[in-house]
Amino acid sequence: MAAFREVNRWATGDGLTDELDGISLARAVTEQARRRGKHFLPKRTLVQMTDVRSRNTSGRPFLDAFLHCVLDKHEGRFWNRSYLALPLLELLLDERHSALSPDRLATLLISDVIRFEIEAVGVSPEEPGRGRPDPTTLRKRLRHALRFVGDHVGATDSGDLSLPARMPESRMEDLLPHLPRPPATDAGRWFDVSVQPVYVAHDEYFFIRALQTHEMVFTTISTDAQAAVRSMRDGRLEAAVQRVDHATAMFERASALFRIVATMRAEQFFAFRQFTQGASAIQSEQYKRFEIACGPPTAPRLRSAAFTNVPAVRAEAEHAGHDSLTRAYLDIRREGGFSQAEWTVLDAALGRLESRHQRWKSTHRRLAVRMLGDAHGSGYTSGVPYLTECLDNRLFRQLGEVCSKASATD
Secondary structure: OHHHHHHHHHHHOOOOOOOOOOHHHHHHHHHHHHHHOHHHOOHHHHHHHHHHHHHHOOOOHHHHHHHHHHOOOOOOOOOHHHHOOHHHHHHHHOOOOOOOOHHHHHHHHHHHHHHHHHHHOOOOOOOOOEOOOOHHHHHHHHHHHHHHHHHHHOHHHHOOOOOOOOOOHHHHHHHHHHOOOOOOOOOHHHHHHOOOOOOOEHHHHHHHHHHHHHHHHHHHHHHHHHHHHHHHHOOOHHHHHHHHHHHHHHHHHHHHHHHHHOOOOHHHHHHHHOOOOOOOHHHOHHHHHHHHHHOOOOHHHHHOHHHHOOHHHHHHHHOOOOOOHHHHHHHHHHOOOOOHHHHHHHHHHHHHHHHHHHHHHHHHHHHHHHHHOOOOOOOOOOOHHHHHHHOOOOOOHHHHHHHHHHHHHO
């Protein structure tokens, strides 16, 4: 097969030149992963790719990141980051390559879901991604995905991205030219190989893209929170409030992802989920970075699976110099900075963020109840009971206590 020939070529070094970046190899391997499932790639191929990675990735960062992800199961380090190919996607955020913003990349990821679903309509049921959704489920999935994309690009940028109520499946291809696409650059070519399903169930493709989008959305939200801290320290309260409000608005995009994921069929979910043990959203570093940018977690939460699963972020949270909105708020308040009117504006903004975050967690739990039931989480958590416990967590727990005391003495 062509895929195995390409792997052999790279394993033997036959005809390789310094100019080759490895995209041909990545495409060949990705095709096999989608036909078989990454979990079922031949051992000989995996051994060869390990050798390729050890000898041929110097100066080829995209190939190195790709092989790091595709070899995770073979090398016993299957994890959320590698399952979602985040090391590869994060290179697309690097200004040295394409400088996409996380929010723009999120839009491209969901655009790819739309493209995948529409192109699958005319494909044989025996092709990769078996078990396509019924017409009603497909339309619901596309409607939510198109809304997510349209909210970012606007109708003037890409034409009408709505799904007409009576559009037949045969006409859905008319939507494809209006979807935004990755940049036509060397880096942009790697976007298409950033989905490596572990199995052959149709819904895993869109599930991976949705989780990748979740990471991009929370990259934006955590960046907003960190920028708000710096603005507060610089005395620029209006700028801080703007960043907090932007983070709050981004939670609507995070919630929109739940509406897309809710179209996944339970039988499809459990078909591939048996091969994803070890990879879980509890390992999301960007969500935890947002959390610690708001305020310090309680000692029990730092010791819980929420943070033991992200040791790098836990170390950041425990560092003596780590700053947060809570810490900046308390410091500046003690120093007498800002007027009472300004504090009122900031308090309202923080309250909106807290409230929106709580609603997002509640929605997450409801979706988990429907999809998981009594099953454990794939990150070795208790599943729904864990998410129920998380409902008690507050971003600005210490500020609530301070505000309560202040109001009692006024």
